[in-house]
Amino acid sequence: MSPRRSAAHAQQTRHLIVTAGVDLASVEGLDAITLGRLAEELTMSKSGVIGHFGSKLDLQLAVLNEAVRVYRREVIVPAAHAAPGLARLRKLVEAWISHLERGVYPGGCFFTQVTTEYDDRPGPVRDVARQRTEEWRAYLAEQISTAVQDGDFSADTDVDQVIFEATGLMLSLNHTMQLDLDPKAIQHARAGFERLIAACMR
Amino acid sequence: MSPRRSAAHAQQTRHLIVTAGVDLASVEGLDAITLGRLAEELTMSKSGVIGHFGSKLDLQLAVLNEAVRVYRREVIVPAAHAAPGLARLRKLVEAWISHLERGVYPGGCFFTQVTTEYDDRPGPVRDVARQRTEEWRAYLAEQISTAVQDGDFSADTDVDQVIFEATGLMLSLNHTMQLDLDPKAIQHARAGFERLIAACMR
DNA sequence: CCTACCGATCGGTAGG
């Protein structure tokens, strides 16, 4: 039980808490995270949970940051080997659809859940969620702009329009899957992206 | 203070509670509705609030039903005078965009908020929200099918694909407005619908 | 990491 091992163990415990928080928040929202529920799930005390963070807000922010880390690993990284521009855009779309299909977050798209929950609640959670969303949009914009520069997309492509519609296809897929509204949702999403990309190419 | 007047007054109070609940739920979700908050806002006692409903669940369902009534008044009715088919579809889209612009619900699209909140929580709230969503989709499907029968839309129009993409445009508009991501969101939504409808016409 | 505890708030009830 050297100090080094204790510190490592503490960090491991912290990671267990944060990971459980991501799963819980993706299903019921960041507000549904309570010290008591996490403590019970991890068979530890409430003070053992909160001790790693200081306050519930800091716990919520740690959960949000962990969700971002998962998103990078599951959506950004798998597409990173593709060349910037149209190729990477296609890979990002596929990785995004795949992360929903694979149930990376048990409650569907984590950021839809949290941004919908906090879009009208000013504070650090809203600020961070909004900032991460902007970064994702900027990353998509980069790929689209590069596709225009490469001549893959038409020179008069409206980048913001493409982002708006692509976001809609992602939101609709999550919404339709979460509510079990249409078993063909995945096909509709793919068809929508194909049409959107095809429209940019001519 | 005849019984008749008392009953009318009670109904009026009940309506005040439910209306306050719709506003609160559109912003913070149906779960954020608490007897204490509504009681304080309406300067009455908690028991005075719950007395009209019996349980919090019944209050939540009453709030959800009132939100549906508002939706009918603000989106369905304004488009009902248009002929079924393409004309009514256009009016529904305009009325939907308009209800967001006018801030009919202070927290944006009420049903996005509640379906996102409850899509993973089995129970009456999820069931009712899902059922109302299905009804809305069926109503859209009617207009699209009629447009096909009228010859306004191509015979090979995929009705479910159109609903999927139209839902995406609505979700994206709400999302983008709620997070102040792009001041041109309304234009993007209109352009998206124009493109979607144009694609069905040829 | 724990136990033991704090004040606040939750949904709901009793009795009027």
Added chain:
DNA sequence: CCTACCGATCGGTAGG
């Protein structure tokens, strides 16, 4: 519609 109350749970702290 009210006051007065119930047990449960909330976030958080003290002290170890």
